Amino acid sequence: MSFKDLQLIDPLLKAIEEQGYKTPTQVQKKTIPLVLAKKDVITSAQTGTGKTAAFALPILQLLSEKPEASRGGKTIKAVIVSPTRELALQIGNNFKAYGRHTHLRSTVIFGGTPIEPQIDVLTKGVDILVATPGRLIDLQKQEFIDLDDVEILVLDEADLMLDMGFIDDVKKIVSLCPKEKQILLFSATMPYKVEQLANTILNTPERIEIHTTLSSANNIGQVLYYVPKRNKIELCLHLLRNEIKGSILIFRRTKFGVDKLEQTLLKNEYQVETLHGDKSQGDRQTALKKFKSGGVNILIATDVAARGIDINELDAVINFDLPNIPETYVHRIGRTGRAGNSGMSYSFCAADEKTYVQSIQQLLQIQIPVEEAHPYPLDPNTKAEIHKSSQTTSNHKKGRKSAASRKKKKRWY
Template sequence: MSFKDLQLIDPLLKAIEEQGYKQPTGVQLQTIPQVLAKKDVIASAQTGTGKTAAFALPILQLLSKNQEAPRGGKTIKALIVSPTRELALQIGNNFKAYGRHTNLRTTVIFGGISEKPQVDVLAKGVDILIATPGRLMDLEKQDIINLDAVEILVLDEADLMLDMGFIDDVKHIVNLCPAEKQILLFSATMPFKVEQLANTILKSPERIEVTTTSSAAKNIGQILYYVPKQNKIELCLHLLRNEIKGSILIFRRTKFGVDKLEASLIKNGYNVETIHGDKTQTDRQEALKKFKSGSVNILIATDVAARGIDINELDAVINFDLPNIPETYIHRIGRTGRAGSTGMAYSFCGADEKNYITTIQQLLQIDIPVEESHPYPLDPNAKAINHKSKDTTNNNKKGRKSAASRKKKKRWY
């Protein structure tokens, strides 16, 4: 089936052709007709399946039918809420590319940079607004944004949005829009809290499931290394020297961990960039630009910073720290093997991460192959270090505070 068979209008078909798209993906085939029919939609689709076009194309078509600006300028008719700045920018670029032959105006707003340029664009009037929850709420409270004319609301990457603690903001945003609106909810995974939210805000939605979680990683080779925590950097260096080549995305759980690994790799002569929440938006965009252009081949990131990054040519993902949420593993390795290409995922598991591997394998419904012949094997009997019990052994050391003092201190937590 072609895009023409989906009853898309000529300006959109022209833009699709210019983008080099030949045939619609599974999520596009299923979603576009439902959105054009003005149905609410809840869709489970991994990043990299073409889901942005699945909602962007029909939204552009629905809004292009009524492009005459009312007196007082354009009003926001479609609102797309995205959890991260990178994803919001990516969605904005897609809307501009697909809508280049329409008169619809799109803009993106997000935190981490000055409000003024965003406010200036909004003042001129826009049809389609892509926003992160924080900046959207800030500008709405200042009466800079009015959502009274919103006809279509999209909640993208809903699972990440809820993981990041945006549930109350999302509900508030839904209530700021008119009661009669079309809602499209997209989520890579469908945990209970996403289902709960969908049941609260959607009206008789059409359900679309494109890729089951277990098959999401079918184009990606996976290897597991059991390694003592203190030897992870040495193992990483060993693999970079001998096995892992090309463009590599490395995940660490914390910002501190990202910075520490960056320092080690630079010291060993590697070209590295990093992105995490403490970096300015300018720094994050510059790091991503260098990585995409190939001027650096290693990018180290935390999960939140990396979600929504659109990198077409990624050879490998390294899970330096394993995620404690199994679905996060799917998102991480899904950065490679996109759009039918192949990729590799290397995971380092310390003694304290063995439970994470168990839940990840249960979700994937496979056993990840273990590589045992490497220089830093983990003792099979190694136990996770219990830092709490380690601290309490020193309770009565000379110079420590009294029990009463410690008890009083606990009241501050």
């Protein structure tokens, strides 16, 4: 099937060709016709499957067909809500690329950057608005954004949006748009809270599920290292010295973990950048730019910071900390081996992460090969450490005040 078979208009087909795309992906084949038919849609598909184009192309087509599309005095007709700034920017770039031969104007707004340039663009009028929830509501309250003419609302990466605590903001945005609108919900996973949200805001939606878990893992070499938690940094350095080369994305569970690993790698003279939620927008964009341009070859990130960012030609992914949600593992390793390229994934498993491996293997329906020939093997009999206090009874008898309390010390906390 070609993009022409999806009944897309010539200006879009020309832009797609200029982008170098030949055939639509699975998610595009299934989603585009339904959006063009003005149906509400729930699409479950992981990052890297081409889902931005699955909603961007039909939205551009539907809005291009309106007689007022080429005239001045533009009002917002489509809103795309995205959980992170990086993802919002990426979606905005896609709309600009696909819509370059149309008269439609789009812009991106997000927090963490000066508000005035964003207000300036909005005042001139746009057709398509890509936004993070907080900045969208902020500018709406200040009356720089009017959602009265919105016809299409997209909630992208809905699972991440709810994980980040945006549920009330999302509901507020839905209520600010007209009652009669088309809603498209995209999510990598479909936990109960996403289902619940979908049931309350969508109107008899069409459901699309793209099961890419197996196919996406097929052209990615996977290897598992059982290693004591305390030796993970040594194992990482050992592999970087001897085996893993090229462009590398390392996942850690926490911001603290990201910073700690960064300090160690910098001390060992590796070129490193980091991505996590505490970094300013400018720092995050600089880090991403340096990594993409080859200024540094190692990027350490948390899942939230890395979700949805577009990184092509990645040689390896290191799961320094294994994720407790098996789908997250698939998203992570899917960052490498994109567009038919091969890639490698290296996972470090400590004693308390063994259950995560079982869940991941169950989802993938494969046994991940284990590499035992490394300097820091984990004793197979080691169980997850449970920290218990050796003290079984209290120092203080019931009803008695402690010595500190009796002195009525003023506590600093």
